[in-house]
Amino acid sequence: MNSSTYYKARLARFYGTPDALSLPAVERARRILSHLEPVMVSSADEIPPQHRNLRTLFVTSFRGAPLAPCPGTRVHRCCNYYTVDLYAGCPLGCTYCIMQSYLESSPVTVYADPSPAIAAIRAQALADPLIPLRVGTGETGDSLLFDPLFDLTRRYIGELADLPNVYFEAKTKTAYVDHLLDVPQKGNAVIGFSVNVQQAATEEGASAPLRERIAAASRAAEAGFLVAFHFDPLFRMAEADYRAVAAQLAAAVPARQVAWVSLGSMRYTPGLRAHIDRPYIHDEFVGCADGKYRYIQRERVALYRAVVDALVEHFESRPPIYLCMESEAVWERVFGALPDEMPELEALFAGAPPRKEGQRCGR
Ligand code: SF4
Numbered sequence: 001m002n003s004s005t006y007y008k009a010r011l012a013r014f015y016g017t018p019d020a021l022s023l024p025a026v027e028r029a030r031r032i033l034s035h036l037e038p039v040m041v042s043s044a045d046e047i048p049p050q051h052r053n054l055r056t057l058f059v060t061s062f063r064g065a066p067l068a069p070c071p072g073t074r075v076h077r078c079c080n081y082y083t084v085d086l087y088a089g090c091p092l093g094c095t096y097c098i099m100q101s102y103l104e105s106s107p108v109t110v111y112a113d114p115s116p117a118i119a120a121i122r123a124q125a126l127a128d129p130l131i132p133l134r135v136g137t138g139e140t141g142d143s144l145l146f147d148p149l150f151d152l153t154r155r156y157i158g159e160l161a162d163l164p165n166v167y168f169e170a171k172t173k174t175a176y177v178d179h180l181l182d183v184p185q186k187g188n189a190v191i192g193f194s195v196n197v198q199q200a201a202t203e204e205g206a207s208a209p210l211r212e213r214i215a216a217a218s219r220a221a222e223a224g225f226l227v228a229f230h231f232d233p234l235f236r237m238a239e240a241d242y243r244a245v246a247a248q249l250a251a252a253v254p255a256r257q258v259a260w261v262s263l264g265s266m267r268y269t270p271g272l273r274a275h276i277d278r279p280y281i282h283d284e285f286v287g288c289a290d291g292k293y294r295y296i297q298r299e300r301v302a303l304y305r306a307v308v309d310a311l312v313e314h315f316e317s318r319p320p321i322y323l324c325m326e327s328e329a330v331w332e333r334v335f336g337a338l339p340d341e342m343p344e345l346e347a348l349f350a351g352a353p354p355r356k357e358g359q360r361c362g363r
Contacts (some may be wrong), residue, residue, distance in 0.1 A: 001206075003148040003176050007033060010091060010206075014038045015047050015107065016059040025112045026059050029149040033057075047107060054091035056107035057146075066120035070139065076290060076325045079262075079339070080349050081134045082124075084117040086110075086152055087141035092173060093205025095278050096233055099140070101271035108141065114152055118159045125163045132347050133163075138171030138192065145172065148179045161187030167259060169228060173207035175216035181223040190259045191220040192228035195249065197241040203278065210245070218252040227253050232264035232324060234303045235280055236295060242303070243310035250314035258315070260348060263307055264324035265300045267292045290325070297330060304334045320344045 001009075014036040020026055021038055030038060036057075041047060044058050062085070070081040089108040090099060111117075125133045137143040137153070147153045153170045157180070160166045164187075170180075171192035180191070193213045201209065208216070217227050229249055234242065268276065268285075269292055285293040294300060304323060312318050322345055323331060331338050339349045 003174075004032070006206075007146075007149060008035065010055060011036060011057055012055040013051050013107075014057050014059075015041050015044075015051075017042060017061065019061045020059045020112045023059075023061065023112045025150040025152050025155075026110075028151060029057075029059070029110075032149055044107065044109065049105070052105045052107055054089055054106075054108055057110060058107040059110045059112045061113035062111040062116050066117040067124065067135065076327055079134075079322055079324065080132075081136065082121075083139040084114075084121070084135060084137055084156075085140055086114065086117075086137040086143065086156075087146050090141040090145065092142060092145065092207050094173075094207065095203045095205070095276060096266060096268065096272075098269065098272055100275040101269060108146065110146060110150060110152075112150060112152065114155050118156060121156075121160060121166060121168070122163065125160075125166045129165055131350055132165050132167060134167045134169065134348065136169035136171055136192070138169070142172050142174060143170035143192075144174050144176045148176050151179060154180060154183055157183050157187065157189040158185055161185035161189070163187065167226075169259075171228070171230065173204060173213065175208040175212040177216045177220045180225075181219060186224050188226060188259075190226045190228050191217070192230060193217050194230045194232060195245055196231070196233075197235070197238045197245060199238050199241065200235055203235075203280070210248075214248055214252045217249070221253045221257045225257070226259040227257055228259045229261045230264070230324075231307055232262060233266040234263060234307065235266055236283060236299060236303065237280070239303060239306045242307050246307060246310035247314045250311070250316075255315040255317045255319055258319035260320040260322065261311060262322055262324045263304050264326075265295055265303060267294045267325070269293075288327075292325075297327075297333075300326075301330060301333045304330070308334060318344060320348055322348065 016038050018040055067082055067084055070083050089106050121135055156168050160168050167188045167190055169190040169192045173194045221227050286296050288294055339345045
């Protein structure tokens, strides 16, 4: 589905604060969403309860912390990733989405003034110019689902392009990249794609089919972007098919343009568990030290190894591959090493908080 069709079919209401409604990004969205009349409110609290859902857009200028470390966990290896809020809330409807447990009755919020976040990223990058700064917008929503409307990612990319240590990532399950392809200065901007096997399509709601995401990755790479792939969440259902996905990625994007590949297995918090009524949830999961439930360790290790082996086999040179929210025990069993012992990860993990004595999760 192209983006205009999607917005017409899925968006029913448009609210905004007075300071946001005159921002250039919002004026652009208003022109495209000509079927919706914006309603001015002083805050999201003024939106009637029956409209607080994912068919409602709420635009505001930014008011919270402009740049924050990714909420890694106490016991898992941190990958030195920062996040900025750009789009909060996502109607794509993945059955495993953690946001179901805390953003149930909220509109899709758009932080339409990126200036404070861009200034914070610049300040941090310039204060430590030898430390790579990875920062992404995909923590609280899909980075590109609403971006053809607001075109905010273009500003981040353009205004950070002169900083060689900044890797700004827009992470998506859509194929909405075409509005960005002509950005003149791309710097180290990364377009990241979550990928999964075809069998998982029923768990990913209105996300683009895998073949469309891969085609979009190919277009982004051809236009000169770095590309990332996130195998997350890996399900136990289809080890062989994950190998086939790895082969498709290698055929679509040259290894030199792959910034990184991350792997994470299906996991859930007790709060999220109550929202999932799908067959995969009845698999065998164990509680980990961070309070999340994951497949037992040997199953996760087997899944990760299968994908890593396929990536190494199919890409002409090995891209940086890392595990998301995993214990040191699992790192050692998958790679035989921790990230700070792997030369290809040195640049990505440089600046990560030092490991503390005894900071291990056996599971
Ligand atoms: S695309 Fe990401 S943010 Fe959107 S529903 Fe799926 S998991 Fe949640």
